[in-house]
Amino acid sequence: MKAIKSIIFIIILFSLFGTTQGQNLISDPGFENWDGSYGWNPGSLSGLYDWYEANGTADYHNQDPMFNGSNLTGLEDCPLGEGTTNCGFPYEGQGVLGCWKGNGPDGSREWAGTQLIEPLVAGGCYKISFWIQNKKDHPDKPLVTNHWGMFFNHTQIPFFNPNLANFAAMSDHWVACEQIIEGSEWTKVEFDYQASEAFEYAYIGYMGDFSNSSYNIYNDDYLLGPYVWIDEVIVERIDPQLALTDDISICKGESVTLEALSNFPVLWEDNQSNAVSRTVNPEHTTTFYVQTQDSTLCSVRDSIVVTVVGDQVVNFMGVSICDGADPVILDPTITSGSWSGTGIIDENQGLFDPVLAGIGDHYIIYDSADDCSENFTMHVEVSPPPVIDFEADVLEGCPPLEVQFNDLSAVSGIAYTWDFGNGAMSNELLATSTVYPESGNFDVSLEVVYSENCKSSQTIPGLIEVSAPPVADFTYSPAHPSNLSPEVHFFDASTGLLSEWLWDFGNGTTSDKNNANTAFVMPGIYEVQLLVTSSNGCRDSISRNVTVNSIVNFYVPNVFSPNDDGIHDLFEVFTVGPLKDYKMTIFNRWGGMVFQSNDKNTSWDGDLPNGEKAETGVYTYSIEYEYLGLTPEASFSGVQRGDVMVIR
Template sequence: MMITTFRLLSLVAFLLSFASPGLHAQNMVNNPSFESYTSCPSGFSTMGPPTNTFTVNNWYLASPGSSDYFNTCGTGQTAVPTNFFGKQMPRTGNGYIGGYWVFTDSFASREYMQTQLSTPMVAGQQYYISFYVSLAETNKAQVGSNALATYQIGAHFANASTNQFVNQLPLVPQVTNATGNYITDTVGWVKIDGMYTAVGGESWLIIGNFAPFLSQNYITYATTNVPNLGGYGYYYMDDVCVFNMSGAGNITVHDTSICDQNTSATLYGQPGMDSYLWSNGQTTQGSTISATGTYWVRSIGNCEAYVDTFHVNALGQLQPPKLGNDTAVCFGKSITLNAQNSAYTSYQWNTGATTSSITAGTTGMYTVTVGSDCGMFADSIYLTVKPEVPMTPALDTTLCTGAGYSIILPLSGPQFKWHLDPADAGTTQQPPIDASRAGSYTYYLTRTVDGCQSNPSTVQVNVLNTPKINLPEDTALCLHQQVTLGAAMDGVSYLWNTGSTECCINITESGLYHIKAFNYCGVAEDETAVQFSDCENCIWTANAFTPNGDGLNDKFTIQNLCPLRTYQIRIFNRFGQLVFSTTDINRHWDGTYNGQPCD
C-alpha cells in the first residue's frame, strides 16, 4: 500500500484569512480624524457651537467648555506634537481634538465634542462606534494642579445637536468605556468602542464624560505636591468611527471543509483588526474548534468591519483513500478495489476508470487519485495473480462387480478435494464407490496449491458386470417344442458357435450349443446339448429282463425318447408289496427287494 498526498490544506484559514474582499463599512462620521480644517489652530477656543466653524470642519462644542483643535500645522498652545497640555502625536494623520473631561471642582465646565452623522440611524439596526483617547501629560508648572484620570468616557446619540449652558450635560451615553478601566496612557492611544441599536432618527454624536458630578470617579495620575490642590483630566481624541453593522454587505459566508486531519483546527478572522468577537465567545483573531458546525467572527479595525461565517464540515474526517496492502488472487479470480468516500469529488484510476471502485483481475499496480475540497490524494496497491493450478490427471476408472464396496481410487491427500457437484465445497474424503452392482458414477476432483483451487476434473467410474454363463443341462425336447438359451447382462458381449452375438438365442434344432460372454472384466464360456425327438412313442421298455449278474439285460430300464416334466415309477410284487420306486429316470431296478432277489 502506498498513500500519496498531493495537497493537504491544514487549516481553512489558509483559504479564508486573506480571501475576503476587504469590505469597507461606510463611516457615518464626517472628518473622523480631524484632517479637514478652515485654518491652522494657533490658540485655545478653536471650536464653536453647532454650524459655527472656527478651524476644524464638522465638529462643534456642546457646552460652554472650549474644546480644542490640534494640528501639525498649528503653533503655540495647540501645536503638534508639543502643546500646552503635553506631547502627543496623532494616531493617524495630522490632527486631533481635546477637552477637559474630569474636574475636582463642581463648578468647572466639562467639555464635549459633537458632530452630525452623514445619515440618520434606522430604527432596530445595530451600529458600531469607536474612538481613541489619550490622557494629556499636563504641564503642572503652567497649570499648577493635579492630573486626574477617569474611565467615565462615553458617547451619546441624539436626534438633534445640543448646546446647553451647563457644566455637565444631563445626557445618558449609550456606549461607555468599561467600568474601572481608567485611561492613564499618555504615550499611546486607547480604543473605546461598543454596539448601539438605534431607536431611529439619531443623527448627532456627542462624546465626553456624562457622569453626574457626585457620581464621577477618577484617580490622581500626577501631583504637584501642593496640599488640597484640585485637579483635572484633559484627554486628546482621534479617529472617530460610526457605521451600520446590520447591512448584509458586511457578511462573507464561507462554505468549506476543514482539511486538518487532527481532531481540532483553527479558524481565523481578518488580519490586522483591532478587535474580534467569535460566536463561541473567543476574542482573538484565531478560534480553535473541535466540532463541525457554523461559526462566525466579527473583525473590526480602522473603521472597517468584517463578518465571516464558516460552515465547517469534514473536520478530522477526511482521509486519503486506503486500497489496502499488496495482495494476490488465484488465477481466474478478481477483487474489487474501493476508494469510496462521500467527501471525494472525483476519482481517476490508472486504468482509465473514473468510478469509485473497479474490478481488478490481472497482475500489476493499481493507483487511484481522488479529488476533494482539501486537495488531491492517491493510493496504490500491487495485485499478483497466481499461476493457474493444473487440473488433476484423468482418473476415469472401470471396476468389475464383485470387487466389493467403498473402493478407494489411487489418489489422495489434503491438496485434493472430491465433489459430487462442481459448485459444492468438496471434501478430502473420496465418496464411497459401490462395486457390488453395475452402474456409472460421476465425481469431480480439484487440487489446491498455495490457497488456489484448480478447475474440476471429471472422474467417471464405471462398474461393469463380471461375465457369468449358466446354460441348462443337456436337454431333450419334442419336435414341436423350442428352448431359449442364455441370459442378458448389462455391459457384456456374447458370441455363440452359431455366429450370433445376442445374449440369448432360440433353439429349434438338435445340436451342441456353445456361448462365450466377455468384456473388460473377463470371459465366461459354457455349452449344452439339445436333442429334439418324436414324442408320439417317447417311452418304452423291454417286456423281460434277466437279473442274473451276467451283465446282459440285468436291470429293468425305461427308455425315454422325449422330454419329460415329471417322472415316477413304482413296481409291486404279486402280493401287492412295493418293491421299487424312483423319480429319477436314470435309476433302474435290479430285480431285488431289500437286497434279496424277488421271485
C-alpha cells in the first residue's frame, strides 16, 4: 500500500513541476520593441509595437543616439540632483517609459497601455512588479509622490477620465504603491492582486485619488509635477497547487508518514516545518494543516486528518449524572475489556463514581484489548446537583417543640428523605413536620433524588434549638398541717434559670413569689400547683395534694358553780373539730343520770331532771362522739370521760 502511494505522489510531483508557472502577461516588459520611428506622429509612443498612449502623452526614452526630442530621446549620462527627465539609463535593456503627474488634484496623468498576452482569470491571483525611478531629484525643488501603479480594464482606452475619476469606486481594478518614490535610485515595487474580472488591458502610471496620496511638492504651479521612469513591468499568474497524503487511520501508538507536494514551498502550520514529508505519531485524532508559501491572496491551504482509532469521543448515553449520585456503570452492554480514567472504581465493569470524579468533564478510556478499532473515549459530564433549600417555621423553642419544614428548592425531585436529627425521619415530598420532645441542638438533613443518576443532600447543622425546660418542685412546712395549725409555708425547689413563679394553693389564694405561705382555714385535701417559667420562656408545673388534718379537742372544765352569780354558772364543753354525732351524759356518784344532751352547744346548768338543784359534790360526765374525717376511712367514734365538781 505504501509503495502504491509513493508512485502516486511521484506522478503528482511531476505533474506539479510540469505546470506552466510565472508567465509574464506583459508582451514588452522593458519597452524594447520599437520600429525606430519618431514618437510624435501619430503619438509619443508610436514607435512601440506593444505599448500605446492610454491617457496623456507618456514618454519613450531609448539609449539609441538616433533619438532626440521631447518624447523619443536618446539617453546619456545624467548628473544626480539636477532634476532632469531625459538623462540617465534604463534598469535593463535600452528603453524606459516616462510618466508624469500634473500638479494638484486635477493634474493630468500620463498612462501607457498594453494588451495582456491573455486575459486575467477572474478570482485568480497575480504578482505585479516594476522598477521605478524618480526623475525630479533636485534636492531643493522636490516633486515626489506615491500612488504609482497599474490599472486593469476591459477596454483599450479608459471608459472614464483618469484625471477626474473616483478611483475609490473602482478599487478592484487597480494597485498602487504606498511609499513615496523619491531620490535617484531605481526602486522595485511589488503588489499582490486578485482579479475581480477577466480584464484584457493594463494601464500603468499614477493611480488613485489625489486626496489620499502622500506627496512633497515645492510649488503649486500647475505646470509642475512628479515625473518617473518605469522599466521591467511584470504581471504573473500565481497558481499554487498542493497534493497531500490522504486522510488515514492508525491505532494509538503507531506512526505514519505524511507528504505534501507543491509547486511552491510548503509550511506545516503545527511545527512551522517546510519539509515535504514528515513522520507523526499523534496520541489523539489530529488535523495537520499545510499551506503553500506563495501569495497572501491565493495561498492554498489543505489538511490531512490522522484518525487515532479508539480516540473517538462518544458521549455517555445514560441519564445525566450529577455530583453526589451513586456509582453508575457507563455501558452495561460491554462485558470485556478495561476502563480507565478519573472516577473509575471498577475497571472491569466500567463503574464510575461521580463523587470521586467531581464536577466537570471527564474522559474515560475504554480499551477492548482485542481490536483497537473498538476502543473509544467516553465523555462523561458530572454536573453540579440542584441546590437544595428548605425552611423551618420555628427554629427554637421549648419541648415538646413541633416544627413544620417546607422544601424551597427551585428544582423538585422524585423522592425525598428528611432526617430531623431527633431520631425521626420522613419521606414526605414538599412539607413535613416533627416533634422534638427533648432539649438539644438538632441537625436537619434533606436528601432529594432527581433521577437515577442524580441526587443531592443538604444538612443544616444545629438548625433547631430546643431549650432545656425547668423542673418544677416545692416543699412545705409543717409537713402535717391541721385545723389547729393552718399556716403553711411553701418553698420553691425547682431547678433551672427561673424568672417567674405562680402558686395556686387550692384555697382560692395565689402568689407570684418564689417562696410563699397561706392559711388553710378548713381541714381538707388541697391541690397545690406551682408553675415556673425559665429565662428562655420554657415552663414546667407540679401539683401536690396537701392534707390539712382535722383534729378534735375537748375543753371540759373540772368545776363550776351554778349559783347564778354570772361566774361559771354553766358546765360548758368546748370542742374543736368537725363532729358528726355528739351526746353528753352526766352521772351522780351513785351512777344516776342527772343530765343528757345531743347538742354540743347545750350546757348543764346544775339542775337535776326533776328541777332540783344538784348538791355540791363530784359528778361524772361521758361524752360520746363520732369524728367526721376527711375521708370515710378517716372517720371514727370515741368517748371522752371525766369528773366535774359542783360548788354552791
